[in-house]
Amino acid sequence: MTGWIITLLASGPARKTLGLLLAALTIVLFELNLCRADERAGRLAVRLSTSKRIHEIQRQMLDATSRRPANRDALAQRMRDGQF
Numbered sequence: 001m002t003g004w005i006i007t008l009l010a011s012g013p014a015r016k017t018l019g020l021l022l023a024a025l026t027i028v029l030f031e032l033n034l035c036r037a038d039e040r041a042g043r044l045a046v047r048l049s050t051s052k053r054i055h056e057i058q059r060q061m062l063d064a065t066s067r068r069p070a071n072r073d074a075l076a077q078r079m080r081d082g083q084f
Contacts, residue, residue: 009015069075 069078
């Protein structure tokens with residue numbers, strides 16, 4: 001049974017066809033890999049922008065915390081002065 005398959009694959013046109021099929025399969029797999037890499041790069045870019053936004057918000061929170069009144073009396077004084 002396998003003898004005729006080997007004989008068929010040993011012929012010139014069958015080998016050429018098999019070579020073309022393997023080349024096409026290689027190209028398709030390469031394109032799929034590129035698409036996957038592009039999707040991953042996009043996800044990483046979104047993650048980076050989100051991380052930057054979170055960092056900026058945290059920095060603003062820390063700045064606001066550093067400017068807060070030390071105690072209730074200082075808060076009341078700021079409110080009286082209209083600086084709140």
